[in-house]
Amino acid sequence: LITKTDTNPFFVKMKEGASAKAKEIGVDLKSYAGKAEGDNEGQVAAIESCIADGAKGILITATDTAAIVPAVKKARDAGVLVIALDTQLEPADAADATFATDNFKAGELIGSWAKATLGDKAKDAHIAYMDLIASQPSVDVQRDQGFMKGFGIDLADPKKIGDETDARNVCHDLSSGNEDGGHTAMENCLQKDPDINVVYTINEPAAAGAYQALKAVGKEKDVLIVSVDGGCPGVKNVAEGVIGATSQQYPLLMASLGIEAIKAFADSGKKPEPSPGLNFYNTGVTLITDKPAAGIDSIDTKAGLAKCWG
Amino acid sequence: MTQAQEPILTARGLVKRYGRVTALDNADFDLYPGEILAVIGDNGAGKSSLIKAISGAVTPDEGEIRLDGKPIAFKSPMEAREAGIETVYQNLALSPALSIADNMFLGREIRKPGFLGEWLRMLDRPAMEKRARDKLTELGLMTIQNISQAVETLSGGQRQGVAVARAAAFGSKMVIMDEPTAALGVKESRRVLELILDVKKRGLPIVLISHNMPHVFEVADRIHIHRLGRRLAVIDPKQYTMSDAVAFMTGAKAPPEAALAA
Amino acid sequence: MTQAQEPILTARGLVKRYGRVTALDNADFDLYPGEILAVIGDNGAGKSSLIKAISGAVTPDEGEIRLDGKPIAFKSPMEAREAGIETVYQNLALSPALSIADNMFLGREIRKPGFLGEWLRMLDRPAMEKRARDKLTELGLMTIQNISQAVETLSGGQRQGVAVARAAAFGSKMVIMDEPTAALGVKESRRVLELILDVKKRGLPIVLISHNMPHVFEVADRIHIHRLGRRLAVIDPKQYTMSDAVAFMTGAKAPPEAALAA
Amino acid sequence: MSVETTKASGPQEFEKTLAASDTSVASFDTHSRTPLESIQHRLHKSPAMVPLIILLLSVILFAIVVGGRFFSPFTLTLILQQVAITGMVGIAQTLVVLTAGIDLSVGAIMVLSSVVMGQFAMHYGVPAPVAVAVGLLVGAVCGFINGILIARVKLPPFIVTLGTWSIYAAINFIYSGNETIRSQDLETNAPLLQFFGNSFKIGGAVFTYGVLLMLIMAAIAWYVLNHTAWGRHVYAVGDDPEAAELSGVRVDRMLLAVYTLTGIICAIAGWALIGRIGSVSPQAGQFENINSITAVVIGGTSLFGGRGSILGTIFGALIVGVFALGLRLWGTDPQWTQLSVGALIIVAVGIDQWIRKISA
Amino acid sequence: MSVETTKASGPQEFEKTLAASDTSVASFDTHSRTPLESIQHRLHKSPAMVPLIILLLSVILFAIVVGGRFFSPFTLTLILQQVAITGMVGIAQTLVVLTAGIDLSVGAIMVLSSVVMGQFAMHYGVPAPVAVAVGLLVGAVCGFINGILIARVKLPPFIVTLGTWSIYAAINFIYSGNETIRSQDLETNAPLLQFFGNSFKIGGAVFTYGVLLMLIMAAIAWYVLNHTAWGRHVYAVGDDPEAAELSGVRVDRMLLAVYTLTGIICAIAGWALIGRIGSVSPQAGQFENINSITAVVIGGTSLFGGRGSILGTIFGALIVGVFALGLRLWGTDPQWTQLSVGALIIVAVGIDQWIRKISA
Ligand SMILES: Nc1ncnc2c1ncn2[C@@H]1O[C@H](COP(=O)(O)OP(=O)(O)OP(=O)(O)O)[C@@H](O)[C@H]1O
Ligand SMILES: Nc1ncnc2c1ncn2[C@@H]1O[C@H](COP(=O)(O)OP(=O)(O)OP(=O)(O)O)[C@@H](O)[C@H]1O
Ligand SMILES: [Mg+2]
Ligand SMILES: [Mg+2]
Secondary structure (H helix, E strand, O other), rough: OOOOOOOHHHHHHHHHHHHHHHHHHHHHOOOOEOOOOOOOOHHHHHHHHHHOOOOEEEEEEOOOOOOOOHHHHHHHOOOOOOEEOOOOOHHHHHEEEEEEEEEEHHHHHHHHHHHHHHHHHHHHOOOOEEEEEOOOOOHHHHHHHHHHHHHHHOOOOOOOOOOOOOEEEEEEEEEOOHHHHHHHHHHHHHHHHOOOOEEEEEOOOHHHHHHHHHHOOOOOEEEEEEEEEEEHHHHHHOOOOOOOEEEEEEEHHHHHHHHHHHHHHHHHHOOOOOOOOOOOOOEEEEEEEOOOOOOOOOHHHHHHHHOOEE | OOOOOOOOOOEEEEEEEEEEEEEEEEEEEEEEOOOEEEEEOOOOOOHHHHHHHHHHOOOOOEEEEEOOOOOOOOOOOOHHOOOOEEEEOOOOOOOOOOOOHHHHOOOOOOOOOOHHHHHOOOOHHHHHHHHHHHHHHHHHOOOOOOOOOOOHHOHHHHHHHHHHHHHHHHOEEEEEEOOOOOOOOOOHHHHHHHHHHHHHHHHOOEEEOOHHHHHHHOOOOOEEEEEEEEEEEEEOOOOOOOOHHHHHHHHHOOHHHHHHHO | OOOOOOEEEEEEEEEEEEOOOEEEEEEEEEEOOEEEEEEEEOOOOOOOHHHHOOOOOOOOOOEEEEEOOOEEEEOOHHHHHHOOEEEEEEOOOOOOOOOOHHHHHOOOOOOOOOOHHOOOEOOOHHHHHHHHHHHHOOOOOOOOOOOOOOHOOOHHHHHHHHHHHHHHHHOOOOEEEOOOOOOOEEEEEEEEOOOHHHHHHHOOOOOOOOOHHHHHHHHOEEEEEEEEEEEEEEEEOOOOOHHHHHHHHOOOOOOOOHHOOO | OOOOOOOOOOHHHHHHHHHOOOOOOOOOOOOOOOOHHHHHHHHOOOOOHHHHHHHHHHHHHHHHHHHOOOOOHHHHHHHHHHHHHHHHHHHHHHHHOOOOOOOOHHHHHHHHHHHHHHHHHHHOOOOOOOOHHHHHHHHHHHHHHHHHHHHHHOOOOOHHHHHHHHHHHHHHHHHHOOOOOOOHHHHHOOOHHHHOOEEEEEEOOOOOOOOHHHHHHHHHHHHHHHOOOOHHHHHHHHOHHHHHHOOOOOOOHHHHHHHHHHHHHHHHHHHHHHHHOOOOOOOOOOOHHHHHHHHHHOOOOOOOOOOOOOOHHHHHHHHHHHHHHHHHHHHHHHHHHHHHHHHHHHHHHHHHHHHHHHHO | OOOOOOOOOOOOOHHHHHHHHHOOOOOOOOOOOOHHHHHHHHHHOOOOHHHHHHHHHHHHHHHHHHOOOOOOOHHHHHHHHHHHHHHHHHHHHHHHOOOOOOOOOOHHHHHHHHHHOOOHHHHHHOHHHHHHHHHOOOOOOHHHHHHHHHHOOOOOHHHHHHHHHHHHHHHHHHHHOOOOOOHHHOOOOHHHHHHHHHHEEEOOOOEEEEEEHHHHHHHHHHHHHOOOOHHHHHHHHHHHHHHHHHOOHHHHHHHOOOOOOOOHHHHHHHHHHHHHHEEEEEOOOOOOHHHHHHHHHHHHOOOOOOOOHHHHHHHHHHHHHHHHHHHHOOOOOHHHHHHHHHHHHHHHHHHHHHHHHHOO
């Protein structure tokens, strides 16, 4: 199992899920990770280690989905089953299979929820974006752009953040995906435009940070925060009204499915099939909110808590 | 030689090795009250190592040092200073960016009286500056306008003056000077020599390391000749000539028995 | 004074300011072929600044320097060396971690002949070491076993020897020495003085900066007295006493008109 | 024995003339100073002046470019809040840099301490004050280990803290299991940990207790550095450790104390960090070493030790904060902010150097 | 004029006796050496020996612990592949560190160059060799800018490269628009960029051209440092810049050349990086500065300049590679790898220091 980092709770949970499953069905599992978001070389080295180690299969959450492809090809040439978790590779068929959240879809869900919740006010919303890091890795772009699509904003180049011309996008800032970054980014955006009423955040820690910043100026009630991930602290935050809605993903499911697939491959040589109509096996994303909006499927936080990770 | 008195400081059998070099090889040393003892020797004979061992700057590997008859083992220059031994090192040991006053009182700062000093440990700048200025003028060493200027702005001669003044001002048992005039001009060297004689008049014994024979013979009461890491002889400058001293020091002539025993 | 000849190097009206200090204040300088010219002066008088200006180590703010009558303006010590001017600086200018041979040939390395040297620019270590050893023994300066040992393993006296030997070996126009004996013992100083006389015998003029009056009066043909950043006078050591020189240098006495004109 | 003229005697003949010598200190005609030069001289005297001026200029710049949105009490105090953590760590880093050291592990120590505080308070059920004390102790121990390796084993600070940076960061992740402790949970169970997040208002200006803490810490550090013997010794050690040792400063003890104190200050910053972000996150503070070094450097403290000031560091941190927020309000991309902070470092140090050189 | 005995004369009276003085150089009884001491002495003589021994020990360690999976030609050559980039950048970093400098911007230069190569080849339609040349030129220019600021403006290297690191990284992100150029596209349009990814096998051992490139670069750098005047001057500059200047080395030209060369080497590493990962990613190389400094430091090169070797750096990079892969195969968490690399840095430098001290 190769994750992007082993400091982000999302990947930590994924690792835990994988280890649990591996123990259950008797698979020997080793975990690797990049040093930080964007550490492609670290992941390449990890794939190579797996080849050297004689691994049967690799589960990978690629940090740079295009750049990792040659290394993945090497592994597959060496007879290793490679399954992409969480994010698809570019092209998607570079991996034997993908068990992933559709990050774009995750963004779209919260985007349309926000639009529906605001109703008429959506037309002159003031939206702030708490993105990830300056180098704009693919999750960052997909979630951000998905949100815009859901909200009905013209994307311009869907591979780039910040090239949109819609006046409702008042601020993009970087949160590093953690509380401190979310806090500072939110403060900065509020300075830029104090009338912000919608905040998109890359993940729930950033959302928690943004909330703190809003609370400091007494605006926490006027602003809709949406996020992605569905970790337990995040879902609790939805329940407490800190976050309006979040798109829940299922790292544990991805990991255990992946482990099972590898076991199956090792035992019988059978490769997993993608979900019908998609080029990957969708582990699903679900919108979690206690204020469901018409026309958008969602579950409430109680159900969400039951399925949350971490 | 007036050796009726007990020596104030004695060292016996000092050994100091640096890696594969033996800088001190069973060196002995005696200093008597109120005298100026010159230490002479070739480059690398171990003179600086000897006085560093005495002043606590290095810890000898072997040997014993006694101050007033009591064995001592300084672990740092600080301890030697607290025992009243002040040293002017060959490389001066001043902090360039600190002021003259700060340098003079480094490690023995004066604190404000009362609450500020006791509890807040506040320095008494005015008091230190006043005392520093007093010392410098008393020693007639310099005409420095600004006692709070950084040492790095001073000329070599002035810096040497500060170092010597510091040692002279605070030494209560003895003052050691390692080549204090090496980099100085004729006039500046003269001032330092006069200062040494001044200090002696105040009753303090002085150890003077120097390569300048006329200076040594002018001020020294006894001359310790160091050679190959050990004390070769001690001579009285009134009984021997500079030629003799140089001959002993460089190995051109063997010193007489009497001097060896000294 | 034998001034029938043209001076080999002249400087007129040199000015050098460091921030708010004027180290050279319209200084003049003349060096004649084959002579030993001593430069004396108080600490901070500007002696080192003067020779640094001549040897290209600093660029004077104003003034003109002529070598063999042609104006020169060295931008680096390298250029001065290429013009045949070798300098022993007050702080030696040796690289501690490099070997003796490397240091002697720094900036003028010998390359292997043929392809290796021309194209691969390979150094000819054996040739350099041989020449370095030859130079050192020829100058009778040292008994160093290993010419490839690092300079940092040498004693102060030995290092000084390497620096002086380097200058003497490569100087083709003149050799400048800034206080070469300041840190040296009696024996080591003597060796350097003999070396200076040796170099003079080979016909090279030498500039010697020193605070040691007996040494200056022993070897100098003329004495340049520097005071307050400028040349105060030039005297003939056979016509004036040390006392006179010191009096001029320290401002105790004004020099006679004749000397001023020199 | 042969009788010679060179036997023990008075001064040599030529030295006797010195009695009559000029007794004034050699003084050169100090050529008259231009106004520029005398400004430089004054700037040279007080090292924190340059960063202060740059700070004021950048505030004015953005006040003009961005307008009222930037130049309001609220925004200006917001910058203070944003730089409070970097300011505190910067104070610690300044102490280290003044001793000619560097500490790359500050961020890791800070986060590890905050995580320990959170874990103790939430999971081991100890009272919040005890948890805080344990966190401070952890910071002190981390700093102490750095200090031992640097002062006793005598390894270079850059290398020691490069190593311990990895080590402390790894321990942080292993120990915390990457678990974030939520703000709401802290609020109910251990509000003391969030103490420095509280704030009060004066007009439009908002001051968090964290900002006050930073200002108080800066004031104390300034006092200690300038008005106590210990502070003078910090400068002496950085200036020339050998000279300091020989003139009576216990250099190894000083270094040990400075690194240990740095650890404690980082732990306090870790506590303040909890207040700022509300929750305890093992992922925070990854860039605090670079940020604090940047503040120290822009603040005019020399990386070679012995020269610099606490005030300069605080101004340095504020300059970066002003630029980051100002550029954001002006509408530039975050990447341009990164670029301009890079340029700022070089320009600020360049100006400082230029002043030092010319006005020596 | 008064007639005195002190007028121009021969040697002073007391100096005449010197003719008879002992002419042997002062030599002390060098106390007999223990076997340990003579080992230390030998290690001291060849500075790359310590890292070599640590390298061998760690290979043996993992061969025992992990077994054949580790100690196979395939795995061992894999380590070579994994450290090739760090090795190349480490060569550049060694040059800089030998001059008593440091370059924090190496990773940013490397990535920027590789991105420029990719963008030129793919989007501006220039032939691949031209694109590579432009990339190398960009590296050279980046290095040259560092060099100018350090050698001419005379700012400290740490600060300059701290600033340019931000600047080059920001330019990289802005210029590339964060776009990764895919391996497939490169394969069809500009295979030259992937040249160093090609490999050949000898038995189980796999050598990429990138590995060969690193070995060749190391050999050249070793030759230049040890057998040309330029190389000696690099050491002299780091040892004591003032002494080097005065004894005829053009210090500023040397520094300018070293930093420019560093930029070029980083650009070459950027080219090799494309070969290694197959694609052009603007996100690569974030840790190359820390990695290369770690390799230099473990390799026994002094951060104070003037002492060290290229071979040591290569061994240093390999040691880290061996540990990283060995621990992975052994099955430890990445965090434990990070922890052990941190410890490794301190231990390696500690051993080095100890040898230096005792065997002086
Ligand atoms: N810190 C050190 N490390 C290694 N060797 C040293 C050290 N200090 C002194 N030595 C060596 O010890 C010997 C004695 O040195 P020392 O400085 O005591 O001589 P000295 O008599 O003071 O010489 P000088 O007249 O040149 O000052 C020399 O060979 C010197 O190289
Ligand atoms: N690099 C420098 N920066 C600032 N001031 C300098 C510098 N070099 C010399 N000075 C100043 O210039 C003046 C002349 O110095 P210089 O070294 O030329 O004197 P000197 O005659 O050689 O003295 P000494 O006999 O002590 O060697 C002094 O006041 C000195 O402080
Ligand atoms: Mg000595
Ligand atoms: Mg001088």
